[in-house]
Amino acid sequence: MRAIRLHAFGPAENLTYEEVPDPVPGPGQVLIAVTAAGVHLLDTVLREGEQGPYPEPIPLPTIPGREVAGTVKALGEGTDAKWLGRRVVVHIGMNPGGYAEQVVTDAERLQVVPETVGDAEAVAMIGTGRTAMGILQFAELGPDSIAIVSAAAGGIxxxxxxYAKNAGATVVGLAGGPGKVTRTLANGADIAVDYTDPTWPDEVxxxxxxxxxxxxxxxxxxxxGRAAVDLLGKGGRHLVYGWAGERGAQGGEPLLLSEEEQAERGVETVYVLGPKMLELVGGDIRRLEDRALDEVATGRLLPAVHRFPLADAARAHRALETRGTIGKVVLVP
Incomplete structure (x- = not known):
């Protein structure tokens, strides 16, 4: 099969499209013929040799990617026969391998793709979508809410x-550049501003x-982030889940207000990733996947997808790193 491999940490050009052996499913596993593979900002960080959530750098060579959709074409020993031929989507966890024409994963991780949902959209929801569902648990949105959304043309x-518009909230979108501002307005924001223009807070x-x-x-x-926090009123919530600001995707720091500053401003800063997010679903991340897929299957949410051919993974990485993408980046074999 063909796949993208990384033999040395470094720039996007280190991602190579090459022939590799077909994977073989083991006990309790399935072999998926991939039709869409998700690209995450974390993938670019790991490609550079940073550890991210891993205890140590990923061994090389590696096939990056942890989110795929496709059709189950073979079963490992003891795997339930119901999966054969099914359209599925899966977050394969901490073991990469998604940038490929075929992927092996544990059957217990599989989610059935709803009939009304495309494979690329399913990939957008299995990782980015489940994270969005987790973040939104903390928002308490309603008709009286005024929500500021940064990176408003991105996947989350x-x-x-x-989601905020569906809840009746007033939505302020922050996006980088006129094209993304236009897309944010088309997506339902009441007002969208270009955060590369230093006067954007005055416009809001x-x-x-x-x-x-x-x-x-x-x-x-x-x-x-500082300028947006200044727009929060007393009792406002500052939900932190990223820090891809001026220093770029692989730099920057999260904006976490001190307890003293929170008290002074009358706002609450909450870092929503990790244990806090999982606590609200009883530690079961599949509940967030279920919610995400249900939202798109019913048409309440529609993820934006930016497609690249699998062979162009390096170009996809460069575009993601330079903020040249809109929505979820997906590779198509």
């Missing part, structure tokens, strides 16, 4: 804008008048 941002204040934001979805940190 697109879903947060739609003019729109809101004497109202103040109630929640800020913070994917960027840095000075953009």
């Amino acid at each position: 941002g697109t879903l947060a804008v739609q 204040r003019a729109y809101l008048g004497d109202r103040r934001a109630t929640v800020y979805f913070d994917a960027v940190g840095g000075t953009i």
Whole structure:
């Protein structure tokens, strides 16, 4: 089969498209013929040799990628025969291997792709979508809410804008560049501003008048995050899940207000990733996957997808790192 492999940590050009042996499913596993593979910002960090959530750098060579959709074409010993021929989507966990024409994974991880959902959209929801569902648990959105969404044209941002509008909230989208501002407005935001223009906070204040934001979805940190937090009113929630701000995807720091500053401003900063997110679903991350797939199957949410051919994984990485993508990046074999 053909796959993308990384033989040395470094720039996107180190990702090579090559022939590799077909994987073989073991006991309790399935072999999936991949039709869509998700690309995550974390993939670019790991490619550079950073450890991310791993205890140590990933051994090389490796096939990156942890989110795939496709059709089950073979079963390992003891695997339930019901999976054969099924359209499935799966987050394969901490073991990479998704940037390939075929993937092996444990059958217990599989989710059936709803009939009304495309494979690329399913991939967008199995990882990015489940994270969005986890973040939104903390937002307490309703008709009186005013939500500021950073990176509003990105994978999570697109879903947060739609979800907030469905809840009746007023939505302020922050996006990088005129094209992304236009997409954010088309996605349902009441106002969208270009955060590369330093006057954007004034534009938001003019729109809101004497109202103040109630929640800020913070994917960027840095000075953009600071300016957005300044727009929160008393009792506002600052939900932190990213920090891809001025220093780029592989730099930057999360904007976590001290207890003293939170008390002074009358706002609450919550780092929503990890244990806090899982606590609200009893530690069962599949419940977030179920919610994400249900939201897209019923049409309440529609993920934005930016497709690249599998062979162009390096180009996809470069585009993601330079903020040249809209929505979830997906490789198509």
